[in-house]
Amino acid sequence: MTTTVIGAGYAGVMAANRLAASGEGVTVVTPAPWFVERIRLHAVAGGTRPTARVALSELLHPDVTLVTDTVARIGDVLELASGATLTYDTAIYAVGSGGRRGAATGGDDDWDATGEHGVGPDAPDGTGGDEAERDTTGGPGAGTSGAAADAGRPGTGTTVHSVSDEASALALRASLAHRPEAPVTVVGAGLTGVELAGTLRASGRRVRLVTASEPVRRGPRAQLASLVRAGVDVEVRRWSAGGESASTDHAERSRGGARPGPVVDRVGAATPPTDRGDAPAPTARTARSGEDRVEPADPDAIVVDATGFAYPTLAADSGLPTDALGRLLVDASLTVPGRPRILGAGDAVRIDAPGYGHLRPACATALPMGAHAADVILARAQGRPVPVFGLGYVLQCVDLGDGRGHIQLVHSDDTERQLAVTGRAGGMVKEAVCRMTLRWLTQEGRRPGSYRWAAPPRSRSGAA
Structure with missing residues (x-):
């Protein structure tokens, strides 16, 4: 029996190695x-890391057939x-998420097709796309067009950057260098916005981080406080009682200076508060629509939309069931x-x-899902009951x-414990976890079943 894995990101490589190593x-x-390595893209965009690419020949089990x-x-x-x-006996849909439409990517197409995904929404990306052929060296600004270098400059067309995929991160890096x-x-x-803001500020760049709502959890509040101490301007954009746009900085908010009322779900547009009176998160449409523009207070600023990701249309185009965001x-x-x-x-x-409902988009979710999909296929082949997926989290890592x-x-x-590791020690743990993700992938190709994850919040054992 042959399994075809669509996509070579964290979930896809884990599933492929677990199956291939099992015969x-x-x-x-x-x-x-x-x-x-999606978890490295903020560093690539900021110029502190030359590339996030790793050759699949170094990660995949040697018996896996690779089709580009x-x-x-x-x-x-x-x-x-x-x-x-x-043809396929079984297929694993592991296409991941990518850059939203309208973000600068360094080319005419606006979808990442650079190795994490096995799909693009349009046929031009099907052979790898322009983005897949560029920047083979990983050098700063390599392979990006002049339009991409100017992306973010008012009046030049595309004005919003992203770091949700490799092509977008490279376009942002080129614009920063330009x-x-x-x-x-x-x-x-x-997490994406915080990591990018911290990386850019550490390189000496003036950075303004805009959020639509005050974070409630201790971890995010501590992260923003750390960015403020490093010199990042953190603002919550709100509307005053008179209806005019207003903003409060982090220090003023900590003194209770922010007034309740509608907030913006993107800079320059208001959204009413929810019935509970708290600030709504940015909508999927805001994160995905190419018609939405994020306008900086400083007209000379380079703008980065870190409000979310988009999903390929492959599942819907294939008549498979999807949710409102296009997820299978x-x-x-x-x-x-x-x-x-x-x-x-x-x-x-x-x-x-x-x-x-506690699952979040992260490699900490994708790796167990990829391994479990492989376990389901192996269970069927061996005549065993099909297991039910369960996942618990242990920690959340942020690079500041x-x-x-x-x-x-x-x-x-995924609710917070009292303990957190911060500062340089936190940075060391974060780097160790990033390196371990690659090690988990390669080890699975040598010892199938070696990758394990934490138990879910409540038991979901049994057969599906």
Whole structure:
């Protein structure tokens, strides 16, 4: 029996290695012959790391067949953008997430096809796309167009950058190199925005981090406080009682200076508060729509949208069940209902069952999902009951730049514990975890089943 894995990110490589090392036939379809460490892209964009690429030949089990192409449609066979088709016994949908439409990517197309995903929404990306052919050296600014270097400059067309995929990160790095004195406005204070702001500030750049709401959890509040101490301007954008745009800095908010009322879900546009009176998170439409523009207070600023990711349209185009964001819907065994030959793992998949609301998009989620998808296929082949997926978390790691980090210990349901490791020690732990992700992938190719993860918040043992 042969399993075809669509995508070569964290979930895809883990699934492929676990199966191949167990003696199963495996084919991986991905647009380029390299793996992209998504957790390193903020450092690539900031110029502190030359590349986030790792050759797949260094990660994949030697018996895995690698096909450098893009899947255009999933049916009884896999239709590839090159015009070829692939037969499969079982397929694992592990395409991951990518840059939103409208973000600067360094080319005409706005979807990342640089090795983490086995799919793009349009046929031009199917052979690897322009982005996949550029920057083979990883050098600063290599392979990006002049338009990309100017992206973020008012009046030049594309004005919003991203670091949600490799092409976008490289375009931002080129723009930063082209305009070394320009300040940067980062919109969104999630993990991506915080890590990018810290990295850029550590390199001496003037950075303004804009968030639509005051963080509630201790960890994010501590992270923002650390950025403020490093010199990052952190603002919550609100609307005053008179309806005019207003903002308060972190110090003023800590004194209770922020007034309640509507907040902005992107800089320059207001959204009413929720019924509970708290600030709503940026909407999926805001994060994905190319028509939404993030306007900096400083017209010379380079703008980065760190409010979220987008998902490929492959599942919907193939007639598979999806949610409103385009994520493939699977059951508790990670199998598509009514389509037992197709499983899903990673960011572009949502488990449509009770008890999984604590899952977050992260490599800490993608790796166990990839391993479990492989376990389901092995269980079927061996006539064993199909296991139900369960995942608990242990910690959340954040890079704050200049060798500093914040490691928040969490309960299995991802709620915070009292303990956190910060400063240089936190930075060392963060780097160790980043290196371990690659080690877990390669070790699985040598010793299948060696990768394990924490138990879920409540027992989900049994068969699906």
